[in-house]
Amino acid sequence: MKSYVTNFLGYLKTERGLSPRTLQAYRRDLEQLLVYLGAEGIDRPEKVTQHHVRAFIAQRHRQGLSGKSLQRLLSAIRSMFRWMLREGFAEHNPATPVRAPKSPRHLPATLDADTIGQLLDIPCDTPLAIRDKAIMELFYSSGLRLSELATLRWEQVDLGSGMVTVTGKGNRSRMVPVGRIAAKALLEWRKVWAKFAPLEEPHVFVSQRGNPIATRTIQARIRHWAQRQGMPQSIYPHLLRHSFA
Structure with missing residues (x-):
């Protein structure tokens, strides 16, 4: 899975031109996902299910991550799997049906990559x-x-x-x-x-x-x-x- 994350980050840098700070946030979020999936014995995109994504988000929620941070984390996962679908590396996006807890907030001044x-x-x-x-x-x-x-x-x-x-x-x-x-x-x-x-x-x-x-x-x-x-x-x-x- 690590190679897919690396290639996705390369896509965000070269094709979407994201800033170093934004890329670092994506890298941090997706590396946390890799740690979780590794502990579950998952090493291929097709093995990742919505259950895994939901359980990972729940784990981070229990660890004290805010609703806003959870939304960002889920957005990064959705974006990566959407890219995998386009490139033919995955057959489905397991993050699509998953929803993270929401934090009360006004309409955002920016849109996330997802x-x-x-x-x-x-x-x-x-x-x-x-x-x-x-x-x-x-x-x-x-x-x-x-x-x-x-x-x-x-x-x-x-x-x-x-x-x-x-x-x-x-x-x-x-x-x-x-x-x-x-x-x-x-x-x-x-x-x-x-x-x-x-x-x-x-x-x-x-x-x-x-x-x-x-x-x-x-x-x-x-x-x-x-x-x-x-x-x-x-x-x-x-x-x-x-x-x-």
Whole structure:
């Protein structure tokens, strides 16, 4: 199991670009899981059941872990098994039906990687879905403000170097990196972009009528996908922006 954890952490670092602090939190949580599974004699992903995950969470609860920490721990396990499913290393996600005790709290200012993964895992079977995927990936990858993303022009995007130049508050320009997955999503959107916009249109994201996309449309589309993906809470651009690592 250790090799799967190592490869998953590598995926989070290279593909999702998570910060060293966040990666360390994932490593700590998943290594605790490895210790528990090792004591149970489990060394393969397919041997892990929801009973094992539930028992592990209960054990950590008895050891005094807070509800918030338990939620984070469970999120890390779900994320790893979701990755294993995509890579063909596992046949099911044993953490999906497990729920951790909740701590009273307000709506979080950020989303964990498990929730982000659930939101971004949308079917890109229509041009609009391809556009929306690119929007959400760019929010998460680069932390752009809503207004910056809505007014983004193709001349500001350099996918070769993986950078986007944006003009923010105070009319100040800054360069922000674009992650590999976000860059791929933008390339896919570029392929179908001409179906909506005339060639002289400079804006990256446009409506079905070919006009620059409105901020309220972006907000509505993110809410649409959050509901479509069965998200348990309200999702809006500000959350995506502040969830990028």
